Amino acid sequence: MLEIKDLKVSVDQKKILKGLSLKINKGEVHALMGPNGSGKSTLSYVLSGKDNYNIDEGSISFKNENLLNMDVDERANKGLFLAFQYPMEIPGVQTSFFLRTAINAKRKFLNLPELDALEFAKSLKTISEDLSIDPEILKRDLNLNYSGGEKKKQEILQLSMLNPDLAILDETDSGLDIDALRVVADGVNKFRSSDNAFLIITHYQRLLDYVKPDFVHIIADGNIVNSGDYSLAIELEEKGYEKMANV
Amino acid sequence: MxxxxxxxxxxxxxxxxxxxxxxxxxxxxxxxxxxxxxxxxxxxxxxxxxxxxxxxxxxxxxxxxxxxxxxxxxxxxxxxxxxxxxxxxxxxxxxxxxxLIKNPKLNIYDLDNFKENVCIIDISKYEDLNIEFNYSKKAKLSILLIDSDKNKNSNPRYISFNLSKDSEIEILSINLNKSISLLFYEFNLSDFSKVNVTTIQANNLHLRNEFYFNLQSNCSAKISGANFCNSGVNDNYSFMQHSNPNSSSREVFKSIVDKGAITNFQGKIYVDSIAQKTDGYQMSKSLLLDDISRCNNKPELEIYADDVKCSHGSTVSKIDNDLLYYFNSRGINSELAINILKKAFIKEILDSIETLPLRSVSDRIVSNFLS
Structure with missing residues (x-):
């Protein structure tokens, strides 16, 4: 589904990613762990297409197409979703309106008719109940004055509603209390299937206790330095990044 | 002078x-x-x-x-x-x-004669350019104020509303598609009266609106302005005069400026020395959609009483690239995202309209203009 080859990325002439390669197949959940400044979030922004990240070398193919040739909205409509570490607050735009607009943008891209209002409402009700999201919050402006946990749940709600092929969770666990973490993890597990894939970016093992990854990668100084299965995350928790990054 | x-x-x-x-x-x-x-x-x-x-x-x-x-x-x-x-x-x-010079006559009309509580006043139907409306009922009157004259050049007009004690009016004023639109509004509020004015201005080349409010004791005035300016120069001025104690005022003006247009806003809250316990608020915000458009916002306070609460603020911004990126990352293209953000920007103005028929008119106008 996603193949990154020898990716070198710089920002303002500072090299951040230094030849990173990663392959994610359908049905797989990959965890990318690394210390601060190792390039985790840069990778997520590059994948989603954010401006100001210079691709110096390398390639990224998504569903056998060159991802780097696509605009941000095109990537999203083709099935790539980034759950933000710091979701944006949008005053004046109601949460449910934003969601419906996003779903209909994707349906338009796929030459499908707009989603019926009733169908949308039903689907929104079911998923938001699963995520313990207060229905009142959906009437409020998107992410405005939401707590940290509410914002992260909102990202998972969008993920579930937009039904992407590849979801990137950028430190979704940061700022979550234990209950919220469990709710978010349950949401991810419910959505997880053999048809989609996840790249979970995190500092800690705790989210991976709930969402068991098939592969764990350690990133340090712009490159993947170690890969393994879930046991690598446990080992990392015990030994710390400094030791594991030098393995 | x-x-x-x-x-x-x-x-x-x-x-x-x-x-x-x-x-x-x-x-x-x-x-x-x-x-x-x-x-x-x-x-x-x-x-x-x-x-x-x-x-x-x-x-x-x-x-x-x-x-x-x-x-x-x-x-x-x-x-x-x-x-x-x-x-x-x-x-x-x-x-x-x-x-005054253009048409040195003032005609006075009585709004008490309206039987409905929502009415339309088309100022182009009044032969006289200078009109004074009086209202004394205690029931709230909602007015849609329009100028249906197809002539793109409007003469300067003076429009005055005088509210008697305990009366209340809400006004939605629409200025659309004029080459020249020049309006001076005056609102005289007696004790315990209330006025809520919303003005929507779109697609005008040269527009100048001046709003003058004179507030007696225990009355309240609210004015909210949405200005879509994509050519020429659009000016809005307000002068909120608190003449007696315990009155409150709220002013919010928002402009979306595009294609090298210019908007000016100048608003003053003036508090007389006897107007103690005044509560005044003024905010002007402009959203510039390109690098060649301009706005000049000038908020002012002039206060002679010593027990008042007055605040003002002003902001100028452009579309936030990070917000645009967030929309794009959800599959919403930039054109649609900017339209949504423009609507979001002026939502506060539309939300200030309390009367449902007026709200639906404003929603339709804004949707048409932004679509």
Whole structure:
């Protein structure tokens, strides 16, 4: 589904990613762990297409197409979703309106008719109940004055509603209390299937206790330095990044 | 410098000149904040120092570019002297003067005769340019104020609303697609009266709206303005005069400026020395959609009482690239995202409309304009 080859990325002439390669197949959940400044979030922004990240070398193919040739909205409509570490607050735009607009943008891209209002409402009700999201919050402006946990749940709600092929969770666990973490993890597990894939970016093992990854990668100084299965995350928790990054 | 010298002069003569055309060859016929005397001044202040004796030769020297361009062609008309004795305590206004010169008559209408609680006033149906409406009922009256005249050039108009004790009106005023639109609004609020004005201005080339409020005790005034400006110069001025104690005012003006257009906003909250316990608030916000558009926002407070709560603020911003990226990352293209963000920007103005029929009119106009 996603193949990154020898990716070198710089920002303002500072090299951040230094030849990173990663392959994610359908049905797989990959965890990318690394210390601060190792390039985790840069990778997520590059994948989603954010401006100001210079691709110096390398390639990224998504569903056998060159991802780097696509605009941000095109990537999203083709099935790539980034759950933000710091979701944006949008005053004046109601949460449910934003969601419906996003779903209909994707349906338009796929030459499908707009989603019926009733169908949308039903689907929104079911998923938001699963995520313990207060229905009142959906009437409020998107992410405005939401707590940290509410914002992260909102990202998972969008993920579930937009039904992407590849979801990137950028430190979704940061700022979550234990209950919220469990709710978010349950949401991810419910959505997880053999048809989609996840790249979970995190500092800690705790989210991976709930969402068991098939592969764990350690990133340090712009490159993947170690890969393994879930046991690598446990080992990392015990030994710390400094030791594991030098393995 | 006050208008009084000119008024005195006019009262001592039977005739004045009527000035009938605007010169729009100038790029910027409206006010220029750089030439104003900043503190406690109006952008449109007149300077009669040099030319009082030569007014008939049209040697009126003004600092204001607007009136300077207005006073080009002239003819002699009779003037109703009663008109000049309007009990107007507000700031000097070149626009008010222009309305007065253009049509020196004031016609008074009684809004109490309306049977419905929502009505439409089409100012183009009134022959007279200067209109005064009186309202004294205790029931709330909601008014849609429009100008359906297809002529793109509107004459300067003076429109006044006088509210008696305990009365309440809500007004939605629409200015659309005019080459020139010049309106001076005056609201006189008696004790315990209430007014809520929302103004939507879109697609006008040269627009100038002036809002003057005079608040007596225990009354409240609210004005919310949405201005979509994509050509020419659009000016909005407000003067909120708290004359007596315990009155409150809320002003929010928002402009979306595009394609090299210019918007100016100047608003003053004026609190008289006896107007204790005044609660005043003013906010002006502009959203610039390109690098060549301009806005000049000038909030002012002038307070002579010592027990009041007054605040003001002003912001200028452009579309946030991070917000745009967030929309894009959800599959929403930039064009649609910008439209949504523009609607979101002025939502606060639309939300201020309380009467449902007026709200649906405003929603439709804004949707049409943004689609």
């Amino acid at each position: 006050k208008l009084q010298p000119l008024v005195d002069l006019l009262l001592n003569n039977n005739k004045i000149y009527e000035y009938i055309s605007l010169n729009l060859t100038s790029r910027d016929p409206f006010s220029n904040p750089k030439i104003e005397n900043y503190k406690y001044s109006q952008l449109n202040k007149l300077d009669y120092n040099k030319s009082l004796n030569n007014i008939y030769e049209c040697d009126l020297e003004v600092k204001d570019n607007f009136i300077n361009n207005y006073l080009l062609n002239k003819k002699i008309v009779e003037i109703d002297k009663k008109l000049l004795s309007w009990n107007f305590k507000g700031p000097d206004s070149a626009l008010r003067l222009a309305a």
